[in-house]
Every structure is written in structure tokens, then in C-alpha cells.
Amino acid sequence: MQVKINISLKTGVLDPQGRAVENALSGLGFTDASHVRIGKQITLDIDAEDSARAEQRAARMCESLLANTVIEDYSIEVIDAS
Amino acid sequence: MRSAILIFPGSNCDRDMMVAVERITGRRPALVWHKDSQLDPVDIVIIPGGFSFGDYLRCGALAARAPAMEAVIDHASRGGAVLGVCNGFQILLETGLLPGTLVRNGGLKFVCREVRLAVQETLETPFLAxxxxxxxxxxxxxxxxxxxxxxxALLDSLEQGGQVALRYVDNEPSRAANPNGSARNIAGILSANGRVMGMMPHPERAMGNGHPSDDGRKFLTSVLEGVAR
Structure with missing residues (x-):
């Protein structure tokens, strides 16, 4: 089962990268862009019987390695192949 | 004085640290490969700087889950001393042996220069004795x-509990003295039991003998003699 995990910085955590990109956007005339935040997306296949179980496994992977829950939030999307 | 230095793929300060420790103690540290899950009894484990596992995912994230780190967590849970420098500090935070995290430098640039640090008043620790x-x-x-x-809340509790060990200063902690935007100018912290320390500066690169400063030797001497007592 294909799973998509989105990892983003928690609100309140400074994102210097996002700020630099926002400045660059503004320099290109995109002054309507604000609150730029940069995260990451991890896709993986999980061998699981159903999507509930796949989501459960993905959450455990996030808690134990994929996300640093001190500064990051994660969300999980199971793309059911069937 | 028995010591061990961990090596991960991408560690690059392991040899400098080994030479520094050997110069101070006269005894060569054991070098421990990240796949070793056994750690012989030592007075201190040192996790050196570098780019373990290419800094993939997050700095120190993959190294923190290596078999050798399980042995280090065991060692620390028995009250053993652990020092993490730079990437070693990042690894200790990822294992949870130290609280908080290290994020990208505020200026978005790699910073490579000498800094001034002030030793803080801390809880009881062998490192700064x-x-x-x-x-x-x-x-x-x-x-x-x-x-x-x-x-x-965590920063307040670190300060009140005497767990802030080193701060970036220019006589006083100041914005100009802070090379990376670190909260409250923190450069190094201690665990609640004072036996685990992480720091960004590289003491093994300030050993005199051609280095501009020998304060790293002074610092490491305090650490190594402290844990040997």
C-alpha cells in the first residue's frame, strides 16, 4: 500500500529556509506570498492488510525516526491501490 | 582513563579527537564502529563531529538509531559519561539523551570560525570541574x-536547573557573539544528571601546537580528568 507522509515544521518554529525563499519570491514581484514554510514529503510502500493498519505503521515510523516531534508535525495519507 | 570514540560513515573528526585525547591522557581511545553493539567498559564515550550518514533525513537522525548508540544509551543509563561534539551533539539530541534540537543556522550559511565561549554556572558535573x-x-x-x-518552558528549566554549560559571548552573551541564532546563546548543554554533555564548538581543533588557541586542550583536560576521578 502506498503511503505519503508530509512532514512540516510546527507553528512557532523558525524556518530560515522558508524566510529566504519568501524574500526571493518577493524580489521576483510575488509580494502577495507570505508565511512560506518548507517541509518534506516521504513516500513509501507498506506491506499491510488494510489502510488502517498501514496508517498505524506509518505513524510508528514517524514517531521513531521519520519526524523529530520536538519541532515537526507529520500527516499521513494512505493511497489505497485496490 | 579509558575512553571510546564512535565512528559512523561520514564522521570526520574522529581521528583529531583520538589524537587530542591521547595527547592528554597518554592512552589511545578505543575506536568503536557504528555497527558494534558491544561497548567495553570506559570512563567516557565521545561522539565526534562530521556528517554521519550524510546528514540525511535530519542531522544525527540515522546515527542515533545505530547499534553502537544503543550501547551508549545503556552506558549513559548506568551513569556513564558521554561527550558529543558538533554532529555528536546532534546525535545525542536525536537519541533523547539530551533535550531540545539543533536546527539550521539562522543566517542559512555554514559557519566556520573561532568563537568565544563562557563557562556557565552549572549543576554538579565532572566535565567542568x-x-x-x-x-x-x-x-x-x-x-x-x-x-x-x-x-x-524547556529553555527556562535548563537555565534554572544549571544545565546550560557554555554560551557564545562577547564579554556578555550578545547577538553579535551568536554565530548561528542559537536560543539564549546556548553553545553546550548538560543532562539532568550532569553526565552527558553536548556542544557545538570543536575542542579538538584548539589544542595548541599550531592551532591558534589551546583552550580546547584546557577544556578536554578538565573533561577527561573529571571523569577519571
Missing amino acids: DLSNGSELRIPVAHNEGNYFADD
Whole structure:
């Protein structure tokens, strides 16, 4: 089962990268862009019987390695192949 | 004085640290490969700087889950001393042996220069026993993710509990003295039992003998003699 995990910085955590990109956007005339935040997306296949179980496994992977829950939030999307 | 230095794929300060420790103690540290899950009894484990596992995912994230780190967590849970420098500090935070995290430098640039540090008044720890509170050290930093981050409640509790060991200063902690935007100018912290320390500056690069400063030797001597007592 294909799973998509989105990892983003928690609100309140400074994102210097996002700020630099926002400045660059503004320099290109995109002054309507604000609150730029940069995260990451991890896709993986999980061998699981159903999507509930796949989501459960993905959450455990996030808690134990994929996300640093001190500064990051994660969300999980199971793309059911069937 | 028995010591061990961990090596991960991408560690690059392991040899410098080995030479530094051997010069001070006269005894060569054991070098421990990250796949070793056994750790012979030692007075201190040192996790050196570098780019373990290419800094993939997050700095120190993959190294923190290596078999050798399980042995280090065991060692620490028995009250064993652990020092993490730079990437070693990042690894200790990822294991949870130290609280908080290190994020990208505020200026988005890799910073490589000498900094001034003030030794803080701390809880009881063997590491700083021979360094007086407020004494200043000149030691270089070299990092891209050295910006210490924690929420205000944790920062307050670190300060009140005497767990802040080193701060970036220019006589006083100041914005100009802070190379990376680190919260409250924190350069190094201690665990609640005072036996685990992480720091961004590289003491093994300030050993005199051609280095501009020998304050790293002064610092490491305090650490190594402290844990041997």
C-alpha cells in the first residue's frame, strides 16, 4: 500500500529556509506570498492488510525516526491501490 | 582513563579527537564502529563531529538509531559519561539523551570560525570541574545546523536547573557573539544528571601546537580528568 507522509515544521518554529525563499519570491514581484514554510514529503510502500493498519505503521515510523516531534508535525495519507 | 570514540560513515573528526585525547591522557581511545553493539567498559564515550550518514533525513537522525548508540544509551543509563561534539551533539539530541534540537543556522550559511565561549554556572558535573564559572574559552565552530532550539518552558528549566554549560559571548552573551541564532546563546548543554554533555564548538581543533588557541586542550583536560576521578 502506498503511503505519503508530509512532514512540516510546527507553528512557532523558525524556518530560515522558508524566510529566504519568501524574500526571493518577493524580489521576483510575488509580494502577495507570505508565511512560506518548507517541509518534506516521504513516500513509501507498506506491506499491510488494510489502510488502517498501514496508517498505524506509518505513524510508528514517524514517531521513531521519520519526524523529530520536538519541532515537526507529520500527516499521513494512505493511497489505497485496490 | 579509558575512553571510546564512535565512528559512523561520514564522521570526520574522529581521528583529531583520538589524537587530542591521547595527547592528554597518554592512552589511545578505543575506536568503536557504528555497527558494534558491544561497548567495553570506559570512563567516557565521545561522539565526534562530521556528517554521519550524510546528514540525511535530519542531522544525527540515522546515527542515533545505530547499534553502537544503543550501547551508549545503556552506558549513559548506568551513569556513564558521554561527550558529543558538533554532529555528536546532534546525535545525542536525536537519541533523547539530551533535550531540545539543533536546527539550521539562522543566517542559512555554514559557519566556520573561532568563537568565544563562557563557562556557565552549572549543576554538579565532572566535565567542568577544573574550569571556573565565567572563564572564557576560544574554540572554533564549524557547522550548518548549530542553532539550538527548544520551547521557552524547556529553555527556562535548563537555565534554572544549571544545565546550560557554555554560551557564545562577547564579554556578555550578545547577538553579535551568536554565530548561528542559537536560543539564549546556548553553545553546550548538560543532562539532568550532569553526565552527558553536548556542544557545538570543536575542542579538538584548539589544542595548541599550531592551532591558534589551546583552550580546547584546557577544556578536554578538565573533561577527561573529571571523569577519571
